[in-house]
Amino acid sequence: MTTPVLSPAPGLPRLGQQLLPVLYQHRLVATGQLHRMLTPHTRRPVYLRRVLQELRGLGLVECTVRRAGKLGGPELLWFVTPRGAEIVEASREVTARAYRISPETAASQLQEHTLAVVESGLAFTTWARTYRDECGPLDWEPELVHRVRDGENRVGDDALLIPDAVLRYTRVTPNGRRLLTYFLEIDRATMQVGRLGRKLTSYARYATYVPAPPPGHRATARAAGREAWRDRYPAVPRLLIVLTGASETVLRRRTEDLRALADADARVRLTPQLAVGITTLEQLVSHGPFAPVVTPLLGDPTPTDVLLAPQAA
Template sequence: MIVTVTDTATGPLPPVAVPIMESLAQHRLLTTLQIHELHTPDKTTHWTRHVLRRLHAAELVDAARLPGGLGLWFLTEQGTEAIELIPSRPERRRKQITHAQATGPLRHHTLAVNEVGLALVRAARARGDECGPLAWRHEIAHPIGPAPGRRTPEQLIADALLTYQRNQPDGTTTFHYRFIELDRATMPVDDLAAKLARYATLYHHTLPPTGPTDRPRPLWTHSYAIFPGVLLVLTGRDRPALERRRSNAIALCRTNPQLTATPAVKIAACLLADLIDRGPFAPILKTTHDPARAVGWLDR
C-alpha cells in the first residue's frame, strides 16, 4: 500500500517522507545526518534538510537544536497519529517524545543505539546484504520469572534487538539476530556483568505447560527461532578506559556460574568507535568464549 503525506501549503511531500517518519516512530530520535544516511544517501544533505523542513512545516515532526547546531528530530503527536494509520505497520504505539526528552541526558543513549544500527546498515549495503532502517527495535522486554517480593514478573529489557539478513554467493540466505546492550560507562562494571548474566536466566526461563499435551519449552522460543547473541557496545570514555572496562566485563562474565553453565548465550563486546570506523566484519570484538582473539561479529 502506497501512503502519502501532504503539506497543506505546498502539496504532497516526497515519497521518502513516510519512511523517514517510520524511522522516527521506531527509533524515537535521529539526527539530521543519521536520517540522511538511512534514507537519502544518494542525495545531498541539503535535500535531506529540505524534506525535514517540509515535514516540520506540516507539523509532522519537530526538532531540537543543541549547541553546535546538531539537529535532533522526533515525531509530533500529529506525526505519530499519521504513522499509526499505516495498516501494515506492526510496531506498537510508542510513547511520545517531548522536546525536554529530546534535549535531555537520555538522548545520548538513544542516539548511540541508533549508531550501532547504522553501522550494520552500512555493512549490509557494502556487502549486498539486507539490514534496513527498521532492522532494529529499542527496549525489547522479556519476562524472566517472578521478582522477589513483587507481584509483577521480573523483566530483562534489551536496549535493542537487531536483525541482519546475509545473502550468500550461492543464493542462500541466513538470518542473524543480536540483542544490543549499549554501555556508556555510567554503571559499575560488576552491575554491567550482572545484567549480561541475566541473559542466561532468559535462556532457561520456561513457562509451565497449559494443557496435558503441551510440553514445556523456554519462553524465548515463542519469539525467536534461535537465541540471539548478545552484542555489548561500549562508549562514553576514552579508549584505554573502555578497553579496560571491556576486559573486566568479559572476565566477570567468564566466572559467572549462570553464564558458564549456559554456553548457548554468546556474548561479544566492541567499542562503538571501532564499529563505526571499521564495521562489524572487522576483527573488533572480544568474546567471552575466547577473549584473547579479536573477531568479526559473524566469525565462529
C-alpha cells in the same frame, strides 16, 4: 462520533513517508544519521533538510538541538509529534509503541544514549550495503520487553529483560541466506560495570527461561519445557555489547572487567546457548560487523566478528 483513520498529508513526498516511521521507531535521530540512513547516495542532505522542514510545518515532526555535538557545533535532532505518531500507527507499517518522546525528553541527558543506539544499528545498515546483505533502517527496534521470570506483579530488572535494541540482519553468502538476530546493549561507560554484569545474568536466564502455565492451567504438550525465546526468534539472539563514550584505554579495561565478571558468574558461564561479544562503536563503524572487532565474553579473547565463531587459522 467515530475518529477518522488518519492518512499521510496530501502531497507528502516519498522521503517524508520514509522519515515518519523511522523517527517513530528510533525516537530521536540526528540529521546526519537520517542522511546516512535514507539518502546516502547524495553528497549533502539538502533535500532531506527541506523535507524535514516541510514535515515540521505540517506539525508531524519537531526538532531539538544536540547538547554536545561531535564537532562542537549545533546539530538538529528530530522526533515525531503526537500527530505524526498517529499517522504512523494508522499505517501499521511498524509496531505500535506506547512510548512518546516529549520535547523535554528530546532535550535531556538521554540524547547521547539514544543516538548511540541509533549509531550502532546504523553501522549494520551502512555495512550491509557494502556486503550486499540486508539490514534496513527499520530492522532494529529499541527496548523490546522480554519476561525472564514468572509471578504476578513482578516488575523491574529481576523479572523483565529490556535490550537497548533487537536487530535483525540477513547475511547473504554464496552458500545461501542466513538470518541473524542480535540483542544490542549499548554502554557509554556511565553505568557501573557491576550493574552491566548483573544484566548479563538476565540475558543468560532468558536463554533458558521456560514460562510456567497461568494459575489453574496445565501446560500443553507443545508448551511443556519450551523456552520463551522460541515464540519470538529462530534461535537465541546473540548479545553484542557496544562500548562508547570513553577513551580506548577505559573501554579496554571495561572489556576486561566484563570478561572477569562473566567468568565469575556460573549462570553466564554455564549457558552455552547465549553467545556474547564485546566491541566498541568506533570499531563497528570503521571496520564493520564482519571484521575481527568483537572480543568474546568468555574463553579465548582473540577478536572475531559478530558471528562469534573462532577465526580460521
